[in-house]
Amino acid sequence: MLIHPARPTHMPHRTFALFILPSMLAMILFIALPLVSVIIQSFHIEHPQVLVQQETCDPFGCKTETRVDAAAMEQLDAAAPQGQYNGIGTYLNSAHLAVSELGTIWAAAPDLSTGLTQTLNLPFYRALLFTLIYTLVVSPVSLALGLLIALAVNVLPRGVRGGVIYLTLLPMIVPSVIGALTLFWMIDQRGIIGAFLQWVTGDDTLSLKASGALAWATLFVHGVWSNAPFVFIVFFAALQTVPRDTTEAAMVDGASRLERLRLVTMPHLAPIATFLMLILVMDNFRVFESIIGLSATAHASSLSSLIFFALRGDTPLFGSAAATSMLTVICIFVLLLPSLRNAWAGFRTKA
Amino acid sequence: MTDTPRAHRPPGSLVALAAGFITIWLIAAALPFVWTAWGSLKVEGDFFSMVSWKDAFFGPRTTALTGSAFTFQAYRDVWIGQEFWRQALNTAVITVGVTAISLTFGTLGGYALARSTARYAFWILIAALVFRAMPGLTLVSGYLLPFFEWNLWGHQWTTIIVLVALNQPFTLWLLHSFFLSIPRDLDEAALIDGCSRLQAFRLVIMPVMWPGVITAGIFSFLVGYSDFVICAMLLREENQTMVPKIIGFLGTTQQPGQVMYSVAATVSVIVPLLVLVLFSQRRIVGGLVSGAVKG
Numbered sequence: 001m002l003i004h005p006a007r008p009t010h011m012p013h014r015t016f017a018l019f020i021l022p023s024m025l026a027m028i029l030f031i032a033l034p035l036v037s038v039i040i041q042s043f044h045i046e047h048p049q050v051l052v053q054q055e056t057c058d059p060f061g062c063k064t065e066t067r068v069d070a071a072a073m074e075q076l077d078a079a080a081p082q083g084q085y086n087g088i089g090t091y092l093n094s095a096h097l098a099v100s101e102l103g104t105i106w107a108a109a110p111d112l113s114t115g116l117t118q119t120l121n122l123p124f125y126r127a128l129l130f131t132l133i134y135t136l137v138v139s140p141v142s143l144a145l146g147l148l149i150a151l152a153v154n155v156l157p158r159g160v161r162g163g164v165i166y167l168t169l170l171p172m173i174v175p176s177v178i179g180a181l182t183l184f185w186m187i188d189q190r191g192i193i194g195a196f197l198q199w200v201t202g203d204d205t206l207s208l209k210a211s212g213a214l215a216w217a218t219l220f221v222h223g224v225w226s227n228a229p230f231v232f233i234v235f236f237a238a239l240q241t242v243p244r245d246t247t248e249a250a251m252v253d254g255a256s257r258l259e260r261l262r263l264v265t266m267p268h269l270a271p272i273a274t275f276l277m278l279i280l281v282m283d284n285f286r287v288f289e290s291i292i293g294l295s296a297t298a299h300a301s302s303l304s305s306l307i308f309f310a311l312r313g314d315t316p317l318f319g320s321a322a323a324t325s326m327l328t329v330i331c332i333f334v335l336l337l338p339s340l341r342n343a344w345a346g347f348r349t350k351a
Numbered sequence: 352m353t354d355t356p357r358a359h360r361p362p363g364s365l366v367a368l369a370a371g372f373i374t375i376w377l378i379a380a381a382l383p384f385v386w387t388a389w390g391s392l393k394v395e396g397d398f399f400s401m402v403s404w405k406d407a408f409f410g411p412r413t414t415a416l417t418g419s420a421f422t423f424q425a426y427r428d429v430w431i432g433q434e435f436w437r438q439a440l441n442t443a444v445i446t447v448g449v450t451a452i453s454l455t456f457g458t459l460g461g462y463a464l465a466r467s468t469a470r471y472a473f474w475i476l477i478a479a480l481v482f483r484a485m486p487g488l489t490l491v492s493g494y495l496l497p498f499f500e501w502n503l504w505g506h507q508w509t510t511i512i513v514l515v516a517l518n519q520p521f522t523l524w525l526l527h528s529f530f531l532s533i534p535r536d537l538d539e540a541a542l543i544d545g546c547s548r549l550q551a552f553r554l555v556i557m558p559v560m561w562p563g564v565i566t567a568g569i570f571s572f573l574v575g576y577s578d579f580v581i582c583a584m585l586l587r588e589e590n591q592t593m594v595p596k597i598i599g600f601l602g603t604t605q606q607p608g609q610v611m612y613s614v615a616a617t618v619s620v621i622v623p624l625l626v627l628v629l630f631s632q633r634r635i636v637g638g639l640v641s642g643a644v645k646g
Contacts, residue, residue: 011467015548020475023460023519030516031482034493041496081500149376152369155361164373166632167381173624173635174384175577175594178617181601182383185390185614188399192386195404225379230639237640257365286486289579292598304580307488311495311584321492332484343477 035329041322045086046315047076083319090323097327098122123306124324128331130216131302134287135335138223139280143273145224146231151261153232154239165233172229180222180293187218215299222290227283231276235269242268278339285332303328384621391618392421395611425615435596435616441507442576442592448511449575450568453522456515457567458560461526462552466538476527479520487517487580495584505587513581518574522567528641529563530556566638569631576624593620 011019050072054065092099101122109115119125153164171179186193187208198206208214242265250260288304291297297305303324310321361369390398393413400406410420417424429435464472494513498504533556541551557564583595591599593616600613628635 011463011469011548013469016463016467016469016472019459019463019548019552023456023523024475026456026512026516027479027482027519030494030513031485031490034490035485037493037497038489041493081496149373152372152376155366155369156373157366162632164377165636166628167377169628169632169635170384170625171380173573173628174621175579177579177594177598178577178620179383181597181613181617182387185399186383186386190399190401192404192407195400199404229380233636233639237636257361282484285484286488288486288488292579295601304486304488307492308580308584311492316495318492318496321495325489325492328486328489332486336481336484340477340481343480 038322038325041082041318042090042326044083045090045319046083090319095320096124096323127301127303127306130300135281135284137220138284142224142227142280143231145228147235149232150235150239153236168229168232171226176226177289177293179226180290183222184294212299215296218294219290219296219300227280234276238269238272281335388618391425391614425611429612429615433612438591438593438596441590444507445511445592446572446575449514450571452515453518453571454564454568457522457526460523462530464527465530479523483520491584507590510582510585514574514578518571525567525638525641526563533559566634569634570638
């Protein structure tokens, strides 16, 4: 055909640009540029304190005091608010990758487990380990629990479903830190579950807060509790679209309920499960609020909580927070790489 | 469902098993909230009893102190004594701002993404997905220094626009998938009749898009209402919202009775959400499904 039919619904580039502009501008200014700002800050460090010697004399004699010169510091900060250039120094220092500490630990380590234990006492590695374990435990367990709830609700009579969905949504809708607080007040030593456990065991010192392992377990439970509703909702909707014909054909062929679940329902849910897993990994990798809500800062730190406390100190440590942020972004990128490659491959085959 | 063939119906034992499992789950899902609401009507000595776990049920100290087994003392203390209504007003400002701007930006962008057949539309969606993966705190560490320098820190409108931006990826995906479900013929007819793109969008598409817009609005509302990290880091003490303030109460639990401020404030934050879900359950479910699956 020589003459193409007119395609009025194809959006011209100019119109597209105008429509997407506000949204893109917001994302560029407040997501993309801050990432640039993070990169710059991660290569800088706070100005060293300017010290002055001051001699004060009184009737009993003179003494020399060393003081921070506030005026000089202010001048330095005004001239270069980002601090002084530090190269990759912040990345390598003991609060981050701790290269020299690692060298010392592994040179002196008598065996593997001592070396590992000492490595995991370093703040960055401790946070990385917790964040990874949290993500890798909570995501699949939430996926499984959400699926089980969806399968169970699917065999219940229609009349009760509305109420079940309502109550199931609650742990997800309530802000994460608030949900964690309500759990915390129950398991607190003086809370209903904590006190009840003390009464049952007769051990007045029993506390779920006292041990690191229990604190981690509580965080994991909270994670699954608040993630499972989302998984449930999506799987439950997908279960309503399982092709009837295939199910009936399987029944005619004599497939049992379990076989139908395995051979018809599961393959139908598989692509959705992949996408859910991607979302869950993204969300769980930023674990932070539940650590605050459950007062678990003594036993667990995540990459996000390292950033939070670096910024929340008496003087915010912008360089340190930025370096941790960069390392976090790199970790997320590595975690997402397989999914991005899939998206790219899918696009290539479509094009 | 009335014409379901017999063989489709699950056997009784399976239904019983499912009902048992769901009952346990529902207790786990709802009990913490019910329990906190119950406890908010007691005094601290009962809800956090040093003596016996049974006190939280019967409230002996609440009865001794107030003459009744239930008291609204904690609510009076926090809403009036601690002026929690200020935080409620701040939350209202943030929430309304975030919802209005999110929807304006999101509908325009989502419409463009749904109607463009160009390759870059696909890449913008992928970029949005990558942006969605960025933890809020990572970005906050980028904002803080420039915001201090340019005097943008501590203003409500800065917080609003930051929350809008962080929420745009999800809003774009959601609204884009809603717009895809509206037939192109509708725009085409409007364009042929001489409408401009913006007129077609405003006069023809938006009227049939309300369900999608309301759904996206609910999620934007939840972002503004629930946020802890961004508000805690970017707002001052005096324009702080409710959720960070509750954590603030906890920082000073040394004084007796302080923890009950948090308990009463927590219940006050949860109750509006219970009402919201009651009236918009269907839309929330629909939004989660289209945001996650169709998109």
